[in-house]
Amino acid sequence: MGAFELCGHGGRLALPHPDLSLSEPEIYQQLSDEYASFIKLVLEHADLRLRAHEPIALTAEQQERKLFIFDLLISLFERAYLSVYEEDMSKQQRRMWLSWEDYMREWCIRPDFRAALPDLLKGEDDDFAAYMRRIAQEVDATGT
Secondary structure, eight states, X not given: OTTOOSOOBTTBOOOOOOOTXXXXXXXXXXXXXXXXXXXXXXXXTGGGOTTSSSOOOOOHHHHHHHHHHHHHHHXXXXXXXXXXXXXXXXXXXXXXXXXXHHHHHHHHTSHHHHXXXXXXTTTSOHHHHHHXXXXXXXHHHHOO
16 A cells, blocks of 8 residues: 555554655655555545545544544644744745645545544644644635
8 A cells, every 4th residue: 555554543643754854845745646646545435535625434444444534644744834934935835735725625624524624623733723623614614
């Protein structure tokens, strides 16, 4: 499965950490590569129809896999937030960050992802959790 495995450790999924000695563009590229690996994982579990905006009826086993994948995604989003996001960003940093925000919004369009967020955000960085909740509320209100 590459960089991502569907096995948890105490309910949390482990992701490789970005090398902090890398430059900002290199960290961004590493995170982007991890997102591409995540999308491959989504494709490997196509029966869950995770790229569709409307959820489908799932078996208990499929529901469990979906929640593990959502957990993995939240971990990746948190790492991107902690590695890239800043209140006062340069133009380049802002461009890099907005692509991550687009991914977050894309996933928040799914009602089942938004519904799972309270549990998924437990134990995550407070600022990141607030950011994700804000995006989810905006998407819920506007549909985008």
